[in-house]
Amino acid sequence: MTIETSSPMAAPQIDLSAPAAVPPWRLALRQFMKSPSGVAGAGMLLLIILVAVIGPSLYPVDPLDLVGAPFMPPDADAWFGTDYLGRDVLAGLIHGGRATLAVGAVAALITIAIGLVIGAVSGFFGGAIDAIMVKITEFFQILPPLLFAMVLVTLFGPKLTTITLAIGGVSWTSVARLTRAEFLRLRDLDFVKASRAAGASSANLILRVLLPNALPAVIVSATLAIGVAILFEGGLSFLGLGDPNVMSWGLMLGQNRNYILDAWWAVMFPGAAIFLAVLAISLVGDGLNDAINPRLRRRS
Amino acid sequence: MLIRRHFVLGALGLVAAATFASPAARAQSSGGNTLVVATTQVPRHFNGAVQSGMATAMPTAQIFASPLRYDDKWNPQPYLAQSWEVAPDGLSVTLHLVKDAVFHDGHPVTSEDVAFSIMAIKANHPFQTMLAAVDKVETPDPATAILRLKNPSPSLLLAMSPALMPILPKHIYGDGQDLKTHPANLKPIGSGPFKLTEYKQGEYYTLEKFDKFFIPGRPKLDKIVVRLVSDQNAAVVSLERGDFSAFPFIAGARDIDRLQKAPNLVVTDKGMAGVGPLNWLAFNTRKKPLDDVRVRQAVAYAANRDFIVSKLMGGKATPALGPIAPDSPLAEAGVEAYKVDYAKSAALLDAAGYAKGADGSRFSLTIDYIPGGDEQQRNVAEYMRSQLKRVGINLEVRAAPDFPTWAQRVSNFDFDLTMDTVYNWGDPVIGVNRTYLTSNIRKGIIWSNTQQYSNPKVDELLQAAAVETSPEKRRALYSEFQKIVVSDVPIYFINVSPYYNAFAKGLGNLPNSIWGMMSPLDELYWEVPPKT
Numbered sequence: 001m002t003i004e005t006s007s008p009m010a011a012p013q014i015d016l017s018a019p020a021a022v023p024p025w026r027l028a029l030r031q032f033m034k035s036p037s038g039v040a041g042a043g044m045l046l047l048i049i050l051v052a053v054i055g056p057s058l059y060p061v062d063p064l065d066l067v068g069a070p071f072m073p074p075d076a077d078a079w080f081g082t083d084y085l086g087r088d089v090l091a092g093l094i095h096g097g098r099a100t101l102a103v104g105a106v107a108a109l110i111t112i113a114i115g116l117v118i119g120a121v122s123g124f125f126g127g128a129i130d131a132i133m134v135k136i137t138e139f140f141q142i143l144p145p146l147l148f149a150m151v152l153v154t155l156f157g158p159k160l161t162t163i164t165l166a167i168g169g170v171s172w173t174s175v176a177r178l179t180r181a182e183f184l185r186l187r188d189l190d191f192v193k194a195s196r197a198a199g200a201s202s203a204n205l206i207l208r209v210l211l212p213n214a215l216p217a218v219i220v221s222a223t224l225a226i227g228v229a230i231l232f233e234g235g236l237s238f239l240g241l242g243d244p245n246v247m248s249w250g251l252m253l254g255q256n257r258n259y260i261l262d263a264w265w266a267v268m269f270p271g272a273a274i275f276l277a278v279l280a281i282s283l284v285g286d287g288l289n290d291a292i293n294p295r296l297r298r299r300s
Numbered sequence: 301m302l303i304r305r306h307f308v309l310g311a312l313g314l315v316a317a318a319t320f321a322s323p324a325a326r327a328q329s330s331g332g333n334t335l336v337v338a339t340t341q342v343p344r345h346f347n348g349a350v351q352s353g354m355a356t357a358m359p360t361a362q363i364f365a366s367p368l369r370y371d372d373k374w375n376p377q378p379y380l381a382q383s384w385e386v387a388p389d390g391l392s393v394t395l396h397l398v399k400d401a402v403f404h405d406g407h408p409v410t411s412e413d414v415a416f417s418i419m420a421i422k423a424n425h426p427f428q429t430m431l432a433a434v435d436k437v438e439t440p441d442p443a444t445a446i447l448r449l450k451n452p453s454p455s456l457l458l459a460m461s462p463a464l465m466p467i468l469p470k471h472i473y474g475d476g477q478d479l480k481t482h483p484a485n486l487k488p489i490g491s492g493p494f495k496l497t498e499y500k501q502g503e504y505y506t507l508e509k510f511d512k513f514f515i516p517g518r519p520k521l522d523k524i525v526v527r528l529v530s531d532q533n534a535a536v537v538s539l540e541r542g543d544f545s546a547f548p549f550i551a552g553a554r555d556i557d558r559l560q561k562a563p564n565l566v567v568t569d570k571g572m573a574g575v576g577p578l579n580w581l582a583f584n585t586r587k588k589p590l591d592d593v594r595v596r597q598a599v600a601y602a603a604n605r606d607f608i609v610s611k612l613m614g615g616k617a618t619p620a621l622g623p624i625a626p627d628s629p630l631a632e633a634g635v636e637a638y639k640v641d642y643a644k645s646a647a648l649l650d651a652a653g654y655a656k657g658a659d660g661s662r663f664s665l666t667i668d669y670i671p672g673g674d675e676q677q678r679n680v681a682e683y684m685r686s687q688l689k690r691v692g693i694n695l696e697v698r699a700a701p702d703f704p705t706w707a708q709r710v711s712n713f714d715f716d717l718t719m720d721t722v723y724n725w726g727d728p729v730i731g732v733n734r735t736y737l738t739s740n741i742r743k744g745i746i747w748s749n750t751q752q753y754s755n756p757k758v759d760e761l762l763q764a765a766a767v768e769t770s771p772e773k774r775r776a777l778y779s780e781f782q783k784i785v786v787s788d789v790p791i792y793f794i795n796v797s798p799y800y801n802a803f804a805k806g807l808g809n810l811p812n813s814i815w816g817m818m819s820p821l822d823e824l825y826w827e828v829p830p831k832t
């Protein structure tokens with residue numbers, strides 16, 4: 001029962017941060033490496049990140065600059081062709097990956113941050129606080145996220161920061177519910193009771209006892225949130241709410257879709273990039289889920 | 301709920317269009333004499349006396365007759381006025397009306413109706429300068445109307461076009477109700493070649509031949525059905541298939557190109573000379589650093605009009621060099637063209653005191669654009685960003701989510717550069733002056749002088765030209781005006797917005813006059829009726 005090997009690591013000791021014999025992340029990593037799809041996803045993701053990080057310095061063409069005539073098909077001069085203005089699609093793919101991944105990562109962080117705080121407070125304290133927090137979560141949950149994000153971006157202008165905040169601001173409800181459920185499950189377990197009896201404060205209990213045990217589920221959800229955020233950015237751009245001053249895959253897709261019959265390359269390549277990135281993130285998320293979820297691990 | 305219902309109605313409309321458009325088209329060959337028109341221009345109502353714009357002008361010109369009409373060379377032709385005289389001092393215009401014209405309800409058209417309509421348009425039409433010179437209209441007898449003017453007004457004859465001066469029956473519209481919301485605006489009665497017989501809001505309107513139209517033998521068509529379509533793509537496909545026989549005001553190089561290749565269609569850019577739709581880049585001339593004419597000139601030299609017109613707009617647009625559309629007889633071709641010249645642009649910026657900083661940039665600006673029209677507006681704004689970077693200006697594209705947001709920013713002078721599109725509407729007095737007169741810097745009003753451009757010499761020239769009765773002198777005044785405005789660069793003029801009309805082959809007497817589909821279609825006929 002791995003749940004016991006991980007739970008008591010923090011429980012009986014008075015020193016709440018005492019390490020376990022085998023660090024749980026190493027167990028998880030060992031398990032993750034057994035999943036071929038997870039490893040493939042991680043490899044793809046690493047490659048995409050690598051291109052986004054060092055690519056722009058190796059291929060320093062400004063993706064917003066005109067390099068030739070509009071709608072030049074892929075050839076020796078422009079490997080991936082040019083778009084409706086004559087901008088280089090390859091430069092857009094390389095430089096745009098940065099913005100796209102950044103939006104995904106930051107929006108996911110915001111999602112996790114809001115979700116964790118609301119879920120933790122709600123699940124830990126219970127009672128009236130819980131009731132209020134649940135109502136707030138439900139309120140956000142019934143708003144259609146895409147429409148809600150569109151309203152936010154329309155109100156505050158299509159800037160990359162606004163878009164990121166809007167995506168994070170509308171996607172946190174599932175993380176909050178997940179965290180709350182974990183906290184509700186954990187808070188009456190013996191090791192938590194023991195810590196409480198030993199005089200740990202609420203903050204101490206939340207941050208050092210409950211959170212580390214709730215985290216595995218949240219990490220999986222965070223990974224998937226990156227993929228969702230990337231798709232979200234693409235969706236907003238598709239509807240004309242992208243930031244026209246920062247090249248991103250979503251923006252390329254959204255702006256070029258009107259010209260798909262004239263220049264398939266300007267739509268296909270960014271579309272494929274989004275597809276591959278989201279696929280990679282999903283595979284990693286699935287792999288992590290299998291690796292971290294102890295019940296599944298026992299079954300295998 | 302509302303959204304869903306609209307969606308359902310919209311879907312039903314599509315189905316209806318698909319199901320019924322073809323039988324309507326078939327009716328033409330089976331002895332019928334109908335024209336089915338598709339348009340994305342949805343009218344708010346059918347009274348062009350109180351509403352500007354192409355959507356209202358097209359049906360207004362069918363339903364109402366006007367004192368004059370125009371050919372394709374800007375020559376006035378008799379219409380309700382069989383003849384007219386302008387007094388030698390230019391202070392009165394006498395119209396001699398045809399005697400047998402009647403309204404759709406049988407009442408005769410008299411000078412009383414003309415007088416009522418002119419004063420109603422003067423009071424209600426958004427183009428306030430159009431009839432500003434008219435003091436009163438005298439009606440010595442039912443067939444004579446004399447317009448008394450405060451000052452000579454050579455633009456007046458063009459304002460008597462069907463698109464701008466519908467003659468309303470006084471006994472219907474003169475009942476004291478507010479004309480802008482008059483119930484008859486949706487059930488109009490005029491004396492034009494067609495009467496409105498049916499209007500399904502947002503779907504279609506039907507115009508039927510008026511049997512007692514005062515020109516014998518016209519109109520030649522029995523019926524015009526105008527289908528209001530929201531999606532140009534769908535209309536293009538229907539047009540190729542032959543479901544529609546006419547599609548006016550097509551924008552977008554790709555759709556135009558595609559329809560030009562269709563074997564069953566005639567596609568033309570004629571019929572928009574009167575409207576003169578200009579597309580341009582405007583400057584906020586009171587905001588630093590754009591208050592310096594050298595900076596504005598530098599921006600103009602950094603843009604490449606030829607590239608914009610031939611590449612970004614697919615070669616369907618016509619370059620425009622100045623404030624008067626090139627199709628107008630008053631257009632001056634000999635203005636500075638600002639041929640792209642990066643060295644000159646950089647030198648002007650240096651001279652203005654904006655040297656390049658260590659990072660290679662001089663200063664930052666924003667550019668706005670009207671949302672919705674990508675090819676004419678957004679794409680050019682994005683293009684300018686890349687062009688200005690070449691001369692060291694950082695340009696940030698500022699997207700507006702909708703038209704009101706853009707209009708609010710620009711009309712409140714909260715912008716640096718903006719793409720804009722403004723129509724000439726025939727004579728400069730009607731649609732050009734508003735952009736350049738110092739007296740028309742009116743905060744909060746879009747399509748006024750939002751550039752806040754002020755040049756006393758320009759004000760003087762425009763005022764003189766508005767009352768100059770000698771055509772040669774008038775031309776000379778406007779010529780000087782155009783040269784000054786182009787060298788002052790409150791606006792970098794780019795192109796005439798391409799609006800094309802597509803017609804089914806087999807139609808005769810296509811409406812290619814300066815007002816195109818916004819003129820009476822009484823001569824249009826089926827030379828070769830379409831086959832099923």
